[in-house]
Amino acid sequence: MTDGTKLTVGICGLGLIGGSMAKAYKEAGHTVLGFDVNDATLGYAALAGITDGVLNESTLPSCDLLFIGLYPQTAVDYLTRIAPFIDKHTVVIDLCGTKKQICECGFALAKQYGFTFVGGHPMAGTQYSGIKYAKATLFKNAPMVLVPPLYDDISFLDQIRQLLAPAGFGKFSVTTAEAHDQMIAFTSQLAHLVSNAYVKSPSAKGHKGFSAGSYKDMTRVAWLNEQMWTELFLENKDPLLFELDRIIHSLSEYRDAIETNDADTLRTLLRDGRIAKEQIDG
Numbered sequence: 001m002t003d004g005t006k007l008t009v010g011i012c013g014l015g016l017i018g019g020s021m022a023k024a025y026k027e028a029g030h031t032v033l034g035f036d037v038n039d040a041t042l043g044y045a046a047l048a049g050i051t052d053g054v055l056n057e058s059t060l061p062s063c064d065l066l067f068i069g070l071y072p073q074t075a076v077d078y079l080t081r082i083a084p085f086i087d088k089h090t091v092v093i094d095l096c097g098t099k100k101q102i103c104e105c106g107f108a109l110a111k112q113y114g115f116t117f118v119g120g121h122p123m124a125g126t127q128y129s130g131i132k133y134a135k136a137t138l139f140k141n142a143p144m145v146l147v148p149p150l151y152d153d154i155s156f157l158d159q160i161r162q163l164l165a166p167a168g169f170g171k172f173s174v175t176t177a178e179a180h181d182q183m184i185a186f187t188s189q190l191a192h193l194v195s196n197a198y199v200k201s202p203s204a205k206g207h208k209g210f211s212a213g214s215y216k217d218m219t220r221v222a223w224l225n226e227q228m229w230t231e232l233f234l235e236n237k238d239p240l241l242f243e244l245d246r247i248i249h250s251l252s253e254y255r256d257a258i259e260t261n262d263a264d265t266l267r268t269l270l271r272d273g274r275i276a277k278e279q280i281d282g
Contacts, residue, residue: 006030007163010055010063012078014041016125017095018069019134021167022050027136028166033059041131050131061087065163068102069095071231076105088114091163095120097232098184099147099177107149118160119147119177121184122169127223141170147177185239190247192229193240195222 007030011018014036022045026032034051036042045051053059060066060082068075075096086092092115094102099119106117124142126133144164150156151174161172175183199222207215233240257266 007064008033008062010060010066011035011051011069012055012067013069013075013095014038014045014050014131014134015069016129016131016133016138017122018067019045019050019131020136020138021067021069021095023134023136024139024167026050026052030166033063036131044131050134057082057085060085061090063087063090066090066092067095068092071228072096072098072101072235073231075102079105079109083109083113083115086113086115091116091118091160093118093120093160093164095122097121097188097228098236099145099180101235103147103177110149117149119180121145121180122167127220129225129228137168140168142168143171143173144169145173145175145180147175147180151176181236182239185236185243189229189233189236189240190243192221192224193233193244194247195219196224198222 007025009022009025009030010033011022012035014022014034018034018036022032022034026049031053032051033053033055034042034045035055036045042051042054046054055063063086066086068079070078075094079092079094079102092106092110094106094117096102096119099121103117103119106119109115110117122139122142122144124139126138144167146157146160148157148160157172157174164172195218199219204219254266254269256262257269
């Protein structure tokens with residue numbers, strides 16, 4: 001908080017994302033309570049000074065802010081279980097990679113028990129997972145997507161931004177759960193699938209000495225957590241299938257042009273792609 005208010009922040013799930021949140025808020029001088037199903041992770045967080053205590057049913061009511069950094073279905077189950085213990089002054093923000101399922105649950109429980117729920121997706125990360133890779137600066141200048149219960153309450157959104165200030169986000173986007181999941185299928189999930197499939201080529205084993213930035217960029221997210229991404233992909237099945245079908249169709253056009261030595265068509269396809277990139281990001 002920019003006004004100097006000290007918060008008690010609860011964080012369930014101390015992996016890369018939750019652990020980085022814990023470090024960011026701890027370094028900003030706030031009290032951090034943590035919980036993780038992995039006892040070794042929880043113990044490490046305490047010994048390393050990342051957390052000040054354990055987040056449980058008795059300490060939940062003291063939290064001003066509660067982050068849920070779990071896989072979507074686990075997040076739903078956790079929030080459903082602990083909702084009766086959340087104080088009405090607490091703001092709950094999930095950190096899941098998809099929003100529809102957790103937001104439907106979160107908004108309903110918030111209405112029932114009187115606390116505030118906001119969907120959240122920090123657009124930052126690495127190819128590694130686990131608290132040992134967590135860092136306080138992970139979210140510095142990164143985008144943060146918010147799915148609030150109300151979209152036209154500027155004062156409320158400003159309060160949420162203030163609560164998130166210790167993380168250091170550079171930009172906030174406000175959207176619906178449905179719009180978030182449709183866009184994330186393209187910007188994140190498709191990229192992970194393509195990267196993961198690309199590196200399976202038998203040629204990949206001999207790439208050293210023949211590869212530079214293109215290979216590195218294309219394969220960075222192939223190194224993924226298969227358990228988490230399987231759940232994310234299947235939860236967001238329809239938007240992801242739309243993007244997959246689209247790219248498969250496009251690749252087929254390139255393949256057909258190359259197979260038939262159709263230079264004119266290939267040139268047109270490549271030109272259209274270049275122009276699309278210029279228009280989108282140029």
